[in-house]
Amino acid sequence: MxxxxxxxxxxxxxxxxxxxxxxxxxxxxxxxxxxxxxxxxxxxxxxxxxxxxxxxxxxxxxxxxxxxxxxxxxxxxxxxxxxxxxxxxxxxxxxxxxxxxxxxxxxxxxxxxxxxxxxxxxxxxxxxxxxxxxxxxxxxxxxxxxxxxxxxxxxxxxxxxxxxxxxIIDNRAMQAGDVILALPSSGVHSNGFSLVRRVFDIDHITREEAERPIEALGGRGLGETLLTPTMIYVKPVLSLLERVSVKGISHITGGGFYENIPRSIPDGLGAEIRMKEVRVLPIFRLIQERGGISTRDMYNTYNMGVGMSVVVPKESEAEALRILRESGVEAYRLGEITVSEEKLRLL
Incomplete structure (x- = not known):
């Protein structure tokens, strides 16, 4: 029946x-x-x-x-x-x-x-x-x-x-001099959209307005850009783990750099990141400009173009970058681990 x-x-x-x-x-x-x-x-x-x-x-x-x-x-x-x-x-x-x-x-x-x-x-x-x-x-x-x-x-x-x-990846082996690598994001991923919606008035725009090409986004529409799926890092990272000693991994989600990078760093050490090294995606510059948002708040809300960070020994940096790039991830050096009472310093 x-x-x-x-x-x-x-x-x-x-x-x-x-x-x-x-x-x-x-x-x-x-x-x-x-x-x-x-x-x-x-x-x-x-x-x-x-x-x-x-x-x-x-x-x-x-x-x-x-x-x-x-x-x-x-x-x-x-x-x-x-x-x-x-x-x-x-x-x-x-x-x-x-x-x-x-x-x-x-x-x-x-x-x-x-x-x-x-x-x-x-x-x-x-x-x-x-x-x-x-x-x-x-x-x-x-x-x-x-x-x-x-x-x-x-x-x-x-x-x-x-x-x-x-x-299991934990931070017990991490030490000063280790290198932090950035794995680029595909966009905003899936965090901070309450602020995105306020900045662009998403709840009140039309579909036509959302699809209109924007020069600052390389001719893509706002809707298409924001709806870009979150990057999945599993296979590249598993490949890296097979061949390199990885001391810490952070998934950069809600809370941005300030909340997520410190989660993989032990007490007494800190991440020192030079902001000029961050390959900021155009969508984040547009969000900041349209919303009048401070740089501090941007880095405390969004991934800014870095979807994941990985800590490896300095001597393994070149090998790690090669493995990730062979896996289709254009990783780059983001900063290093230092002796510090501050878990994160953006310079």
Missing amino acids: KSYSEAYKEAGVDITAGYRSVELMKQYVAQTMTAGVVSGLGGFGGLFELPAGYRKPVLVSGTDGVGTKLKLSFLLEKYDTVGIDCVAMCVNDVICCGAKPLFFLDYIACGRNVPERIAEIVKGVAAGCVQAGSALIGGETAEMPGFYPEDEYDLAGFSVGIVEKDR
């Missing part, structure tokens, strides 16, 4: 739309399957078998959402990229511990389940999982009429990774 409830549909929830969403998304989910996946879609839980070869495996988890960047998705009616952001915000945190992401689950809450839209969102989630080498083994779509507007949704998820216990 087919599952169907006329009363529930009259209340605003069409459960058959949920079944249709699952059917549409299966083609994307299938692209993420890895050797450890035990279950398929449709069960009450996602099953994943831990890989062999670990002596003392430690599981590492991370969870996050996309935040108010979704307002750009609503405005431009583009739904297939924000899923990449959702995955990125989780797996980029997990990799900071040196952990390889194993699997991912998403959660989509919406005012009305439009199967084609849900499938487009999951298409992006799957694309992010492929970039991270992670399996998408489950998720949840919640139709919540009266709670969310019909054409809006929220998106969150979580990742679980694995690392050998004695290979």
Whole structure:
């Protein structure tokens, strides 16, 4: 017997739309399957078998959402990229511990389940999982009429990774003279959008205005630029970890340089960064100019063009840069570790 409830549909929830969403998304989910996946879609839980070869495996988890960047998705009616952001915000945190992401689950809450839209969102989630080498083994779509507007949704998820216990990245081996490398960002990523929306009045502009080319952005529209997906650093960093001693990794998210770089630095040491070395992206200059925002606040809110920082021994700098560049990441030297009571100094 087919599952169907006329009363529930009259209340605003069409459960058959949920079944249709699952059917549409299966083609994307299938692209993420890895050797450890035990279950398929449709069960009450996602099953994943831990890989062999670990002596003392430690599981590492991370969870996050996309935040108010979704307002750009609503405005431009583009739904297939924000899923990449959702995955990125989780797996980029997990990799900071040196952990390889194993699997991912998403959660989509919406005012009305439009199967084609849900499938487009999951298409992006799957694309992010492929970039991270992670399996998408489950998720949840919640139709919540009266709670969310019909054409809006929220998106969150979580990742679980694995690392050998004695290979967990911590800061115990860090010392003065170590080098800080910058891994460039693709743009604003998924943080600071409440300020972005205020600066550009996103909640009140039209789609046409959002798509209008801007010379300062190289002819790209504001909407396209801001909706650029978050960079996923998993595979380049895993490649680096195989060949170089990495002493600390910071994912530059909300709170910018000031909040995130110090998180990977032990007491008694500090990061000394020369601001002239930071390859600031045009979108950040535009945000600062339009919003009249201080440089201090910019570096305490945005990644400014640096999505991740990695600390390596000075003697490994050239090798680390070569490995990252071979992986498609144009990394560069950002600063160095010094003896300091200040965790961060921007010079």
